[in-house]
Amino acid sequence: MTEQDFADLVRDTKLSQTNRDAARLVLVENMKPIDAAAASGISKQRLNQILTVVRTAEERRNETALLEQVRRGGSASISDSVAVVEASYAVAVKTARDQYGDDTLIQTPNPNGRAVGEIVGRTDFHVVQAVGRSAVVIHDLAKLDRAPAVGRNVAIDYSKGMGVVSDRTKTQDRGGVTR
Missing domain, CATH: 2.40.50 (OB fold (Dihydrolipoamide Acetyltransferase, E2P))
Structure with a gap:
């Protein structure tokens, strides 16, 4: 993942700068999670939680992009169609969590x-x-x-x-x- 991709991805998360820096070490710098946790002064378990937040944000971004592609009339395979339905479900879950x-x-x-x-x-x-x-x-x-x-x-x-x-x-x- 590039530095810019990472910055775009974590922009809307509620992660602190320290947590973002720890995730960046793994996802951009390709550091081993145990080493990144030690370098950041956090536990490996906390780093795993942070990485889950970032990866979930990445999945949502990819699903939303695929959904937009299909809406604009782009071609989609059966697996893409399944992904679009799954993206729709993910957006529905996000809607519920945003409201409640x-x-x-x-x-x-x-x-x-x-x-x-x-x-x-x-x-x-x-x-x-x-x-x-x-x-x-x-x-x-x-x-x-x-x-x-x-x-x-x-x-x-x-x-x-x-x-x-x-x-x-x-x-x-x-x-x-x-x-």
Whole structure:
């Protein structure tokens, strides 16, 4: 990785300068992690955590670039298409964490269950539904009968892995009875 690539990558992370310098020793200078940790005065475990933050940022950047390429009509292989769907999921997770914090419980829908709450985010292939305090369900749009709009309060009932979206009004209780 070049110095410029590294600088671009860590710009939006919340890593301290000391932590960035430690990661740079490994990723730019190709120093062994144990040596970089010692040179930086941090533990090897902490350096591994820092490297995970940087590598996750790199994965997100690559996924976003691939998603943009496909959006602009660029060609994509099957593996690229899978990567685009995975990138969409990653963006959905980021949306949830940006809104509710890093400790947000990210759930997948129960294939024979129900999720009720407001749609708080959407990507090309997923919607994010708030289902409780710091809990969201990320739904695959391909498995829903229709795409619910952001801001709508909906119930999504699954049967055999496919979901049916029903609009809810604010006057409905959990039993679905209108007051």
